Amino acid sequence: MQTEFQAYRELESQIVGSVSVQPSDSQVSVVLEGVRQRYESSVDSNQKSRRMMAMAGVAVVVGTVAAVTLGLGLAYRSNTGSAPSAVQTSAGTDTAYVGDAKPGVDREALAGQATQATTVEEAAKSMGIPLTVLEDVSGTSVAGVWMSKPEIEPPFLLVEYDDGTLVDVTVLQTEEEAARLADPGAGDPQIAPLVSEVDLDGTKAHAIGRVDVPASYTAEGDVVPGTGVRRGTAKISWASGVFAVRVMSETKSVDDLLPIARSIWVEY
Amino acid sequence: MGLAGGERLLEADWFIEAWDSHARGIIAYCVFATGSRTDGEDIASDVFVALLETTDKKGVPPDCVEAWLYTVARNLCASHHRLVRRRVGLLSLLRAEPDFREESDVWNSEELWAAARRLDEHARLVIYLRLFEDRAFADIARVLDRKESAVKMTYYRALDRMRRFLGCKEPEDVGRAAHGGVRNAD
Numbered sequence: 001m002q003t004e005f006q007a008y009r010e011l012e013s014q015i016v017g018s019v020s021v022q023p024s025d026s027q028v029s030v031v032l033e034g035v036r037q038r039y040e041s042s043v044d045s046n047q048k049s050r051r052m053m054a055m056a057g058v059a060v061v062v063g064t065v066a067a068v069t070l071g072l073g074l075a076y077r078s079n080t081g082s083a084p085s086a087v088q089t090s091a092g093t094d095t096a097y098v099g100d101a102k103p104g105v106d107r108e109a110l111a112g113q114a115t116q117a118t119t120v121e122e123a124a125k126s127m128g129i130p131l132t133v134l135e136d137v138s139g140t141s142v143a144g145v146w147m148s149k150p151e152i153e154p155p156f157l158l159v160e161y162d163d164g165t166l167v168d169v170t171v172l173q174t175e176e177e178a179a180r181l182a183d184p185g186a187g188d189p190q191i192a193p194l195v196s197e198v199d200l201d202g203t204k205a206h207a208i209g210r211v212d213v214p215a216s217y218t219a220e221g222d223v224v225p226g227t228g229v230r231r232g233t234a235k236i237s238w239a240s241g242v243f244a245v246r247v248m249s250e251t252k253s254v255d256d257l258l259p260i261a262r263s264i265w266v267e268y
Numbered sequence: 269m270g271l272a273g274g275e276r277l278l279e280a281d282w283f284i285e286a287w288d289s290h291a292r293g294i295i296a297y298c299v300f301a302t303g304s305r306t307d308g309e310d311i312a313s314d315v316f317v318a319l320l321e322t323t324d325k326k327g328v329p330p331d332c333v334e335a336w337l338y339t340v341a342r343n344l345c346a347s348h349h350r351l352v353r354r355r356v357g358l359l360s361l362l363r364a365e366p367d368f369r370e371e372s373d374v375w376n377s378e379e380l381w382a383a384a385r386r387l388d389e390h391a392r393l394v395i396y397l398r399l400f401e402d403r404a405f406a407d408i409a410r411v412l413d414r415k416e417s418a419v420k421m422t423y424y425r426a427l428d429r430m431r432r433f434l435g436c437k438e439p440e441d442v443g444r445a446a447h448g449g450v451r452n453a454d
Contacts, residue, residue: 008427015384015430016399018377021296027309031295032287034313036278039320190347217322219329221339228347 042214114146114158123147123157129169129243133159134263138256140165165249165260172242182239182246184208193226198236198254200262205238207254236261241268277320286319286333294341297396301345301389303372303381311348315341335411338393346389383433391426398423 023031117123123145124131135141143162148155159167172178183206185192191208198207208231215228236257237246247261277283294315299308318340322328328336375381384392390412397408405423409416 007431008424011427011431011434012399014377015380015395018380019300019372019375021300021308021374021396021400023292023295023299023309027305028291028295031291031309031312031316034310035316035320038313038317039278042317042321215318217318217340219322219332219336221336221343223343223347 110146110158113152114148114156117145117147120145120159127155127157127171129157129171130267131157131169132265132267133167137263138259139163140260161260163249164251165247165257167260167264168244168246168248169266170244170246172244175239175241178239178242178244181244182206182237184235184237189225190223190228191226194229196254198258198261200236200238200258203238203240205236205261207234207236207257209234209254210250240266243268282330282333283316283320286337287316290334290337291316293401294337296400297338297393298341298345299374300396300400301342301392302348303375303385305374307348308374311341311344314344318344335413338397338411342389342393345392349385349389379434380430383430386433387426387429391422391429394419394422395426 117126120131120133120142123129127147133142140161140163142159144160146158146160148157154170154172156168156170158169161167170178170181172181180186183195185195185206185208194211194213195206195208198205210231210233212230213227216224218224233248233250234252234254234257235246235248236254237244239245243266245264245266247257247264249257291312295309295312297308298311298315299305302308302311315337319328319333319337322336372378372381375384384395387395393412394408397403397411398405403411405416405419408414408423409419412419414422
């Protein structure tokens, strides 16, 4: 007869015997070198950012709109250019970040899960999605349409524009699921502060740009909301009934995506 | 171990003390929690970089350093698991399989690793401190700024969950009242 206490002890010994975690001296040295490299990169990155912010500040004092725009632009390039190296140079991992770490469409994977359609209308009709897409918005046109295979759950329809912009319409079981999928900050305090609301001609949508915000910590060791986020994709998303619609681009800003998002209707 | 060269903060007494006292424990916990020596070491590096950066700005009270380090490590490990889930980026929208498999190079039992992976990060940290640092519940409670009873409950609930994940048979004389006895099992 096994008592609960014996069961716990048995599992404890199994766990202890199953994993070896104590670091060797050489591993400790490797981690210390990692600390040194990352901290030096971080210091270098912060110094660059401060210089760029100072330039932006001078521009504000000068008081011309053009100069302010230039300053902010420089600051932005500083952030996007140097912050990733602070994380990636030493070990190639980005554990301090959350977000879309590896954007990009894997066409091989897509081919295994979806079939190509000729037109958006054909795909939407086939899947029972009341979708309307205006083409030739902002000089873009539809380059490809895919419908998920019947065995894929939840079903989705994907539209790719010739500039790489993607529109994903996913069919969920409930409106709550669709709303949750459409909100990039849902249940995520790190990302939620970075999500804004945009108006799509009367429809409220969530928007989040491409961001790279290094993690900051409170005195209690918690990540400050809105920090520790890296996203390589700008996205506008909303829910219409059980449909979650997401418009995404690796190169465009949220503002650039707005005309495309406004050209899409899913009636429910 | 000592420090040589590098930034001034890396040579500061308070950092050396924090490193010498806690580096091995933090590294071991991160390796335990991620199941990967490489990822664990990377995260442990991030923990101490965060300490340097935070201390640079406003400081961590000396008597809170250990608790601070484990809290940051726990949050980073949680972020790591979240990142793994999101790693596919746009691929996730296509329902593709992730290009990252959560295999472990430090666990020699896939079943146990799978069960540990399904725990929340707080529970994993409690398990680690209890089993691998052999700490008393009172000490774990101090580090995690929780009540001792809450730590015990977390620990035994985590073991219960692992047992369920592993499909263990229920002990024959288990009664839910036995959890009252659990509280005295330290």
